[in-house]
Amino acid sequence: MNENKINVSIVEDDSEIRQLLSLIIDGSPSFECKYNYSNCEDAVEQAPQNPPDVILMDIDLPGSSGIEGVRELKVKLPGTDFLMLTIKENDESVFESLSAGATGYLLKDTPPTELLDSIKSVVNGGSPMSPPIARKVLSSFHKTVDSPLSERETEVLKKLCDGENYKTIADALFVSGNTVRAHIKSIYKKLHVNSRAEAVRKAINQNLL
Amino acid sequence: MNENKINVSIVEDDSEIRQLLSLIIDGSPSFECKYNYSNCEDAVEQAPQNPPDVILMDIDLPGSSGIEGVRELKVKLPGTDFLMLTIKENDESVFESLSAGATGYLLKDTPPTELLDSIKSVVNGGSPMSPPIARKVLSSFHKTVDSPLSERETEVLKKLCDGENYKTIADALFVSGNTVRAHIKSIYKKLHVNSRAEAVRKAINQNLL
């Protein structure tokens, strides 16, 4: 194991792609790519014996998916970064991969040079993403502009999320507890929920605050 | 207004930096940078008269911040993309900017070439971020690996977030309502909360599900 080279492993079922990637990476002077796997199970079992700096993980694998792979390997290899590789840019896959612990997400049309740059970026503290993925991720933070709630209701909802009860909300807004209850009823109606828990959930997930 | 060029406006209080950026951008054949502003108020008032494709927005501005600026301009200029520019990489600023509607976030040490590339990327559907920012953003999706909750408690918490009550949770888990209550008590204790609303909030914000 050359200490100066960035050690990369690949998990990819298509042997052609796997070998191609391996050649690109291993052929580059600053990288080394010795241990590759054709499925998740092998990777989960064997990668811990030869811990790489970065694992390129295909998402669509036979058996357990690359997402599952990251989830399992992340605990066994806390020092390894995971770069997802996929053909289709599926919304759910992106966010699931990220919450599983991926530090980057590339589409397979990424040209070789960029792939190598991305791997470098990962070990240097970056998080490379293909442009459409980055956009998707950032967009997930955007607020829903058209909240169905009135200003006052939004104010009440915020306090609901803080776990405040009728009385404290009422005091904070200088209105009666009954008014607060009326607002909450209205909020529930508009959000189509009938409990605080659901209201809080919707408020957070839809950025209504 | 040249239709072939990408139209850029800058909001930046430091006149030196503003002019420097303007020179870099306007000096490049594929860009045009005519209308720049030294503060948010001016930008909010005047930019709608000359809507640019991209606005480079400084965060630390005298008066209302660049974040506030994005929030206000985003509604007036729905077709414009906002690229934040800042010196310090403050966590809160990043996420606030994104939820305000920014589509990119660059640190001021970004070299001119990359800045231009980033602007191009934005209009082409990307979301450029400086490496440490990208890492921060992706990390925000990572699950808290060391959840203080037991598996059973996590299961209960999920159902709490769905707005289920003691009875339905109990039925779903094939245990008594009292058991569910005991679990919930334990959850509250571990999460340092004392209501569903707070528990749901923590669960979502800390990815405990």
Place this chain on the structure above:
DNA sequence: ATTAAAATGCCCCATATGCGTAATTGATTG
């Protein structure tokens, strides 16, 4: 000017919730 929300306020009532306390079993771990 008329209508429609929004914001405010109130009552009753059944049930859900949170808190305290306590006990049993099984698994894990030192």
Place this chain on the structure above:
DNA sequence: CAATCAATTACGCATATGGGGCATTTTAAT
């Protein structure tokens, strides 16, 4: 083997919550 902890069950109690209905005033919007 002892100790700890997770999971389970249980009871009582004060209060919070959600549902229903109803009324007034202020503030948009048409």
